[in-house]
Amino acid sequence: MDSKKPNPPKTGRRGFLKGGAALAGLAAGARPVEAQTQGTSTKKIDELIAYGERSRFVTSTRKPVAERHSPDEFGLTFHVLTPLQDSFGIITPSSLHYTATHRGAIVPDIDPNEHRLMIHGMVDRPLVFTMEELKRLPYVSRVHFIECQGNSARASHKNVQETHGLTSCAEWTGVPLSLLLKEAGVHADASWIVAEGAEEVKGASSIALGKAMDDCVVCYAMNGEPIRPQQGFPLRLMVPGFEGIYQIKYLRRIKVVDRYYMTYDDYGHINPDPKVTALTHQIGPKSVITFPSAGQQLSGPGFYEITGLAWSGAGAIRGVEISFDGGQSWKNTELRSPAYPMAHTRFGYHWNWDGKECMLMSRCTDDLGTVQPTRADVAKYWNVPLDKVRVQGSNNSVQPWKVAVNGSVTNGLA
């Protein structure tokens, strides 16, 4: 894509092992030998055989949210954005999955042999499980997105990493929470659970018992390996479709209770208006075009595959439409991946760009038939002027990208 970048190395294993001189015999073709950049990894070959790494020509990285640096002056991590502009398919590599912490936290170094999960409160049989015991129980693997409630596009954002980078999607494996709660025997008058982590600040959230019994999973694996420390090693509660703060990392305790506990994390999200509160916990239907998106450049008129991601906290994605005229008219796209419930879903559209300026948008519809709103839809609902509208709760409004005649793409909110 980027013509300034060197070509990938074309030599075989031997050249790679020697890590230096280009072998003229292998470097066949018109290009002079000097132009073949030879790979040198900083790791030894036996390390690379044991645990692979990506090409040094692939440089996509996460970035902290600009307004709050991570680590900050206390050495704490806050919010770190996934590079969605470089994403393919629906799975976010674990090392690029977004990270956010309760008040800012230091990633704990937990020995899984010492880790315990306690279930207590309004139950017949309080229980403590070791990791080994949890892994003996029946398990499920599910693909789910996690999105932070703070994932809200602003006019000042320069690319899709900044506008939408606080969402990621992975395959999560673990024991259904309902199984554990049934083993403990939940009392008939219980109505909420408090889930709590083992990190230094012991992040905790109140979750409705109905949700806990429906589809929550106590996970020990992510993308085929133990969950990584930044994502909650050794145990994380998956609360599918709910905003990120509910997906308790380092999970060590579930207390079954009879009221909303108003933990520190809960209190940060309260609102006097029940309508706003209702829009705050579960993620609404949302989508974004990842190519072409702000900061990217079209090389000229011609064929391009428009691609992007759609997801909803209410279920699977039924369809995604795109608009080239700022939302005046909409065309159906094709889904290019499985559409799992509460998961990123990839969509695509064959596009022949005529070289004219246009305003690209995508909007999705979920299982319930709920359609992702434009900012104009949101303004109409709250009865406020479009230029004054603030999307309440988690912001799932349509993202516009402006394509200029010269092929440059910028944030349509600007």
Added chain:
Amino acid sequence: MVSLRFFAAFIGICQLALPQSPTYRVGRAPTPAEIGAWDIAISPTGKELPNGRGTAKEGAALYVRKACAGCHGPLGSGAHAPTLVARKKEERTAPAVPCLSPCVNDTNTMVVHSPFATVIWDYINRGMPLGREGSLTPNEVYALTAFLLYKGDVIKESEVMDAQSLPKVIMPNREGFSLPPEWKHGQPRLQGYP
């Protein structure tokens, strides 16, 4: 008799070691001490509050002694860590750290925003001081909570905070929240929302 006693002890050991989960026979019952050590989420009713007591005066001394002032500022504002004591409009300076949700500034300190005083006790107890979390005694947490409530004009300097009095404190934002709606599978977030 000896054999009976031996038998009773044997049963006791078995019960301790027996798997407790009825279907899969894994896990064990936690001891009351284990539950007590981890049972730190405080209900608005104050059900989990431990014994202890503290006043704002004691809290003021602890605020200095426990180095709270180092991060939050000598007056509870204007430093790197979130604002604890709201300033009057004319006294406010730009925050040292920009705000992300949950944003804690002069208009939104814990005392201003928490519907219940138990939230403040809970958070100081679980999350403070930075790097030595969980090191404060219940008396110290009661005293620091009383100090913040007093600085926020919610209680008098002489009022004693303990497991009985703390949940009864009427916070300024007591009515400033709505509970999340009952969650049901397949139900939209908000009926009629686009």
